[in-house]
Amino acid sequence: MDIRIVNTCDSDCMYCLEQSLRKKQKFIPREVILKLLQQQRSNFPDDSILAFYGWNSLLHPNLTGIITDAKNLWFKSISLLTNTQGITQKYLEYLQSCGLTGISFYFHSLDSEIHNMIVQKWISLEELYKNISIIQKSWISYTCIIHVNQQNIGLLYKIVAELYIKYSVKNFEFIRVRLLSRAKNKFSKQLEILPENQEKDIAHLERILQKIKAQYEFIHFENK
Numbered sequence: 001m002d003i004r005i006v007n008t009c010d011s012d013c014m015y016c017l018e019q020s021l022r023k024k025q026k027f028i029p030r031e032v033i034l035k036l037l038q039q040q041r042s043n044f045p046d047d048s049i050l051a052f053y054g055w056n057s058l059l060h061p062n063l064t065g066i067i068t069d070a071k072n073l074w075f076k077s078i079s080l081l082t083n084t085q086g087i088t089q090k091y092l093e094y095l096q097s098c099g100l101t102g103i104s105f106y107f108h109s110l111d112s113e114i115h116n117m118i119v120q121k122w123i124s125l126e127e128l129y130k131n132i133s134i135i136q137k138s139w140i141s142y143t144c145i146i147h148v149n150q151q152n153i154g155l156l157y158k159i160v161a162e163l164y165i166k167y168s169v170k171n172f173e174f175i176r177v178r179l180l181s182r183a184k185n186k187f188s189k190q191l192e193i194l195p196e197n198q199e200k201d202i203a204h205l206e207r208i209l210q211k212i213k214a215q216y217e218f219i220h221f222e223n224k
Helices: 030-044 063-072 089-098 114-121 127-135 151-167 199-211
Strands: 001-004 049-053 079-083 103-106 141-147 171-175 215-219
Touching: 001 030, 030 049, 049 151, 063 079, 063 089, 089 114, 089 127, 127 141, 127 151, 141 151, 141 199, 199 215
Parallel strands: 001 049, 049 079, 079 103, 103 141, 141 171, 171 215
Antiparallel strands: none
């Protein structure tokens, strides 16, 4: 089960597909979320996988209570999507104690200039590395999500290798998305959706992923 618990974000990334969904009600009330969870468990008692998706779920002021509600309803897997802003070791340990079992985070580039351009300087590459290291030290499972484009298609194997070697990342999702019109600028050619003739780069990437025995998924790759 995937549900949204926030309608806002503390970033403004160029790839964000949810700009139009931002609403005045920034946080969905805990009692509303609880009813959704109860209904899901009633209708699908065998579905014990729950994910909070969309923007930065760490912003929700009642996140710990929501996770506790989910745990009490016997959701065995409870994960969230985040840009990692707001993560501290103490807070992450508390979320774990409430029942959080997984985190997904975005990674864009090994180049700080490209990274800053994509995330609009909301979080530096150095800060992202620091937050990933905090996640690594926890017992929570973690997945890296990478938007694939012209700029990074030939470097994906290097990104995977660095994240695996330095932070033991072994779960990846690779997504093809079309650059939004609001993000068109001098970097458009680098960040636009990749052509169809990149089979060699993808094949090289898959060899690395298989070598480190990673779990991975290609999303919106028509030939995958």
